[in-house]
Amino acid sequence: MIASLAREVLVSLRTALEALGAYTLFGLRLVAETPRALLRFGLVVRQIHNAGAHSLVIIMMSGLFVGMVLGLQGFDLLERFGSEESLGTAAALGLLKELGPVVTALLFAGRAGTALASELGLMRATDQLAAMEMMAVDPVRRVVMPRFLGGTLSMPLLAAIFSLIGLFGAQLVGVQLMGVDSGQFWSQMRGAVEFGDVMEGVLKSAVFGVACSLIAVYEGYHSVPTAEGVGRATTRTVVISSVVVLLLDYMLTAVML
Amino acid sequence: MTAEQRRDANAVVRLRDVHFTVSRRPILEGVDVDIERGSVTAIMGPSGTGKTTLLRLITGQLLADRGLVEVDRRDVATMSRPELYRMRRRMGMLFQNGALLTDLSVYENVAFPLREHTNLPERLLRHVVLTKLHAVGLRGAWHLMPAELSGGMARRVALARAIVMDPELLIYDEPFVGLDPISMGMVLRLIRRLNDSLGLTSIVVSHDVREISAVADFCYLVSGGGIVASGPPARLANSEQEEVRQFMHGLPDGPVPFHYPSPDYASQLRQMPK
Numbered sequence: 001m002i003a004s005l006a007r008e009v010l011v012s013l014r015t016a017l018e019a020l021g022a023y024t025l026f027g028l029r030l031v032a033e034t035p036r037a038l039l040r041f042g043l044v045v046r047q048i049h050n051a052g053a054h055s056l057v058i059i060m061m062s063g064l065f066v067g068m069v070l071g072l073q074g075f076d077l078l079e080r081f082g083s084e085e086s087l088g089t090a091a092a093l094g095l096l097k098e099l100g101p102v103v104t105a106l107l108f109a110g111r112a113g114t115a116l117a118s119e120l121g122l123m124r125a126t127d128q129l130a131a132m133e134m135m136a137v138d139p140v141r142r143v144v145m146p147r148f149l150g151g152t153l154s155m156p157l158l159a160a161i162f163s164l165i166g167l168f169g170a171q172l173v174g175v176q177l178m179g180v181d182s183g184q185f186w187s188q189m190r191g192a193v194e195f196g197d198v199m200e201g202v203l204k205s206a207v208f209g210v211a212c213s214l215i216a217v218y219e220g221y222h223s224v225p226t227a228e229g230v231g232r233a234t235t236r237t238v239v240i241s242s243v244v245v246l247l248l249d250y251m252l253t254a255v256m257l
Numbered sequence: 258m259t260a261e262q263r264r265d266a267n268a269v270v271r272l273r274d275v276h277f278t279v280s281r282r283p284i285l286e287g288v289d290v291d292i293e294r295g296s297v298t299a300i301m302g303p304s305g306t307g308k309t310t311l312l313r314l315i316t317g318q319l320l321a322d323r324g325l326v327e328v329d330r331r332d333v334a335t336m337s338r339p340e341l342y343r344m345r346r347r348m349g350m351l352f353q354n355g356a357l358l359t360d361l362s363v364y365e366n367v368a369f370p371l372r373e374h375t376n377l378p379e380r381l382l383r384h385v386v387l388t389k390l391h392a393v394g395l396r397g398a399w400h401l402m403p404a405e406l407s408g409g410m411a412r413r414v415a416l417a418r419a420i421v422m423d424p425e426l427l428i429y430d431e432p433f434v435g436l437d438p439i440s441m442g443m444v445l446r447l448i449r450r451l452n453d454s455l456g457l458t459s460i461v462v463s464h465d466v467r468e469i470s471a472v473a474d475f476c477y478l479v480s481g482g483g484i485v486a487s488g489p490p491a492r493l494a495n496s497e498q499e500e501v502r503q504f505m506h507g508l509p510d511g512p513v514p515f516h517y518p519s520p521d522y523a524s525q526l527r528q529m530p531k
Binding site for chain 1: 316318342343345346348350352353354356357358359369370373374415418422
């Protein structure tokens with residue numbers, strides 16, 4: 001019983017290590033291909049449009065609602081200490097440093113990540129990648145790289161938009177609904193939020209962008225070329241991305257605090 | 258010089274004693290094939306006998322476990338990736354389902370290899386693309402997306418794309434699957450016409466015996482992991498060899514069993530499902 005359990009654990013550990021190795025090798029290949037891919041920036045711009053612009057509505061709506069909830073909860077909490085004027089600061093720091101990058105990354109994995117993985121998986125299932133190989137065109141260079149870079153570059157932009165709209169939502173509830181003084185709301189925020197706080201959010205969203213895009217293109221490119229295989233790749237993209245984003249968030253926060 | 262020696266001397270593609278295994282299951286065992294320059298060669302055989310595997314070995318998408326695969330007297334197994342890509346630029350391949358890039362229009366699909374490998378000015382590129390689309394009868398469909406095409410049209414667009422770089426070797430993987438008789442006739446005529454007018458060498462993998470026999474110069478019949486017969490289509494059609502007769506005339510009984518290896522029917526019916 002114990003021996004079989006130990007064997008199971010060892011097998012799982014080995015599988016996880018193999019997956020990590022494969023991800024690392026694939027990631028290194030993408031890094032090596034980046035300078036060449038940037039030369040064909042038109043392809044990357046199209047993918048920024050696909051991954052970024054197409055995610056805008058969901059990001060903006062989510063940002064608005066998250067900001068509004070933050071306004072309500074923040075007001076309720078701060079009112080107990082008589083410091084509801086600090087709502088702007090609390091909302092800004094919460095959005096810029098945590099909620100903006102993390103929620104955007106989770107939404108990005110669900111919207112753009114799954115689209116990337118299923119698109120690549122379907123391209124494999126319908127022999128489009130094999131056809132490219134036969135036309136002497138490297139699919140990693142032509143198809144995977146622009147999508148990886150498009151996703152990576154979109155994430156910080158989306159996170160910034162999320163935080164901006166979130167602040168608007170917090171202001172809407174705090175100032176317009178709950179009656180916090182508008183001048184206090186903005187001036188306290190400007191006084192307390194530092195450049196380093198903004199950069200922390202930018203750095204986090206950039207790291208999450210690389211992680212989510214890498215996971216999506218890896219899972220899609222290596223999917224089993226069947227309907228079930230593509231479905232599994234899409235699910236794995238969301239699950240792995242979500243866990244990795246939360247893990248990285250803790251690690252980055254611990255390092256930067 | 259015998260016909261066999263002539264084929265060997267004039268071969269663009271040579272396979273010698275090729276073995277290939279998937280998950281310990283032998284797919285090809287000791288296959289010898291010569292593809293003569295300028296000919297249309299058919300590779301026929303029942304489904305699942307390794308015909309597509311044979312093509313993938315020739316194009317370097319797969320590597321043989323044992324044996325020699327040569328294209329233009331060069332061993333495919335020893336080629337580096339850039340060399341493999343250089344070889345493939347002289348090949349065109351028509352996939353079973355066309356494999357058109359679904360996010361590009363018909364025009365852009367055909368232009369794709371040119372855009373990737375050449376710096377042709379747009380006017381010249383347009384000229385080449387429209388010429389190739391005209392050759393397959395789809396010049397008027399240049400603006401359509403792949404989702405708007407019928408199976409036959411998609412196959413013909415893929416054919417235009419396969420010949421756009423003026424390849425020396427054109428490979429067709431099951432080009433007739435799922436086509437209506439009119440589209441099938443068109444593709445058949447195109448295979449012969451393109452081969453003769455462009456001076457190509459063509460390899461056609463198919464199990465549509467009657468159709469492919471009408472255009473092929475030479476046929477190989479693959480079964481049970483090996484070549485069971487080869488020769489001009491007429492010779493294969495008149496062969497007395499049992500395996501060849503069964504395949505060429507579509508007979509249900511013969512050396513190729515209808516049933517997958519199974520246990521006794523009655524005892525299996527009586528057995529309770531686990």
